[in-house]
Amino acid sequence: MSEETSPQRVAIGISFGNSYSSIAFTTGDGKAEVIANEEGDRQIPTILSYVSGEEFHGTQAKAQLVRNPRNTVAYFRDFLGKDFKSIDPTPAHQSAHPKEHEDSIAFSIKDSEEDVENERTISEITTRHLRRLKNSASDYLGKTVNAAVITVPTNFTDSQKEALTKAAKEAEIEVLQFINEPVSAVLAYDARPEAKVSDKIVLVADIGGTRSDVAVIASRGGMYSILATAHDYEVAGAQLDQVLIDHFAKEFIKKHKTDPRENDRSLAKLKLESEAVKKALSIGQSANFSVESLADGIDFTATVNRTRFELLANKHIASLTRLITHAVEKAELDVLDVNEIILAGGSSHVPKIARSVQSAFPEGTTVLAPATSPASINPSELAARGAAIQASLIQEFETEDIEQSTHAMVTLAPHISKAIGVLCISESTEHGVFRPLIEAETPVPVRRTAQIATPREGGDVLIKICEGIREIKVEKPEAKPKENGKKDGDDEDEDDSDIDSDEEPEEIRSKVWKAGTALAEAALKGVKKGAKVEVQINVGADLSVQVVAREVGGKGGIRGNIEKPAVTQNGSA
């Protein structure tokens, strides 16, 4: 920890989303806090609106979607750095429409006092949005913010990042680093003081407004590697809103014979109120829907309870769960391999989503969402918090240092493909119980230490180091055992749990370890009765392995090296 401060950098974390953005900073004692803007919002709608030359931002701009949709720009994050042909303008249908502008995208809006339409490029719009975020943060902190770590989706291209860097620079924000949204969420959890860094497989499901992203991440001693990602633009918060829009529209038609969805302004009102109802249903069991002059000048009020909403949204929630299990398959893992699920994004507040995900995974899997875990962090704040923590870690670095540490380094880490561990109980490879010390997908170099029990009677002990292969054992009398491949998995020796699958409802699947290639044997002589043996395995960057074994509390011990692959020979101390 160096104390040198480079030219007064004030860095924050920014989560820049299509629907909402958040800003966060890190307090003196290292805790990340999300900043509320002047209106008191922590989730700031990514919307800009202009009324006779005056700029509105966030919630105020969102309200303008009803009266002033054509001068309101919304859902533009994913348009940045793209050419017109490759974008899907659907989310922006109810606001200013994106237009082709040279090789990028622009909006025609009346943003000056004169009644003329101005072409504003997507980059200009982004700059204005970031400037407002920056100003809110600066006001709160009492210092001018000039740097930030910004979160981006995992499939954000380099040209999108470049465009965002440029737009941020225009807003006088130095982008210290782009970090992936799911990784930011994991960091937000791992940075809590009570969190223990361990080796685990974490799945992050970021369910946003216009898109849902899932990432499977191997967390190894606080280092994160993304194993697989999945994206979906069909099911997200907007579809859940649509369910309520349709529900209320039908109720309205029943009473008044007009469809409020056919009128733009009515639809905009319906949409805003439906989103509010959805949010209320995440907290309470029922919510009121109430819009003044919804259509034909008729006021409309109605109530809906959570059960009804869940029933209506069932189809969408099921496809979200499918998206998540699909990502696990894509990572060539089994649901049993996943230790923790982090639900992020605004729609993760919906209790049914968390419960649906929980039921798709074994009981031992922690689902971190407000509905399923009291220890969970607000899903809307995860990305911004992670970014703030990262910002506080690197804000003292030189720009060059950040570049060097984030580029060449990253790609250069080989990950162990099979778990390495100690074979306990029996000396024969076939009957031994494998205990993993280093999990598969751990980047090298790595060092792990564990204590293992010795035979009760003590005496001379053989320590056998080998690779382990994770298999899924399916126990079910009549069903034919289906093997989900011999993937190298990880964690916990055995984890029996029931899985509800449609065709074989009672099968019991469990994770078992099979010993693979034996790597080394070591003998410890004269171990005391009941003593424990400490084994430390060091894997070098070149994949050579160093093993140290000694009796706990004892002196000496043995050490030996296993050469890197290709050459095998006896090691020496």
Place this chain on the structure above:
Amino acid sequence: PVLPAGWAADKDFKATGTLSAPTPRNVEPVGPHFLAHARRKRHQRTFSEDDRI
């Protein structure tokens, strides 16, 4: 496991195999542990050297 009779090796250690081929992957450049890793890698230090500093 109990040491089988007649087991012997140079300095009581016998290497019998090597690791399987690793998978090249990207580590996410995020978090304090990565930064420590990057520091070690750039200065080519080992874990124990790093511990001492």
